[in-house]
Amino acid sequence: MKTELDLTTGGANMARRSFLRYAGTGAAAVAVLGAASCKKDYSERSNSNDIGSGDMGVLNFAYALEQLEAAFYLQVIATPYSGITTTETAYLTDIKDHEVLHRDFFKTALGSSAIQALTPDFSKINFSDRASVLGAAKLFEDTGVRAYDGAGYLIQDTNYLLIAGKIVSVEARHAALISNLITPGSFVASDQVDANGLNYSNTIAEVLTAANGYLKTKVTAPNFQYYA
Structure with missing residues (x-):
């Protein structure tokens, strides 16, 4: 894989309202996702680093990445x-606010x-160091x-x-902004899209290999190791 002042209360609230409106992850969406997950027999995962399987596994995968990104921009x-x-x-404050919202959304939904x-x-x-920070930001956004x-x-x-789909569109905007x-x-640089103008993609295993390099708490995905 290729390598990648808080707002005032009013400003933060506006950022939150804007995200919920455009990304569709307001209370109703959380309720829909939460209700769907409750219908299935999922074990308690609060003490596990294994993302699990099925849709909950993919959402946990996204949650892990959003935790990493949120922590980075907060720092x-x-x-x-x-x-x-x-x-x-x-x-960078706007991106931080988005990543915190993404992280909190997945935590609530799961x-x-x-x-x-x-x-x-x-x-x-x-x-x-600016170069170090922006280089890491590019790695995290492109990987996301x-x-x-x-x-x-x-x-x-x-x-x-x-x-x-809505969240990745926001992440792609972050990636373009950091690149610029x-x-x-x-x-949009050549290491972000291919000759057809399509985003590059990586498997869950490839992404976690990169992400775990920035995590003390390692994340595993044994149920997805055969997906290429």
Whole structure:
């Protein structure tokens, strides 16, 4: 796989309302997903790093990645890199808000089927250095897009598929923005889309190999190891 100031209360609320409106993950959507998961006999997963199987497994896969991304951007905003501009702060704060919303949505939707809270390992990232931070951001965003595109076909429930499709569209916007911050005017680089203008994708196993490099709490997916 190829390598990738908090807002005021009013601003954060506006960001939340905007996301819920456009991504369709408001209370009604959470209720639909939660009700669907309750109909199945899922074991308590709060102390497990195994994402499980079926649709809940794919959602846990997404939840793990969103936990990692949210933790990363929370750190970026808490300890801004040297020379960060007002515009960069605004962009990265918006992305942080989106990732926190994604993380919290999956946690609520999964309920007792959710994997445990993960502990990140950002020792490879120099948060005081712009190149290090944006390089990590690109890795996380590009990996996120590849992950959703690579696992989407495994989702059986159309409600889950709809939500995943909306969230990956937001992740792709993040990836384009980060790419442009690194190389102005690039937006969508050749390592993000193929010759047909389609996003690259990776398997669950490939994505977790990359993600686990930034997690102290390793995530496993034994039920998906045969999916290519």
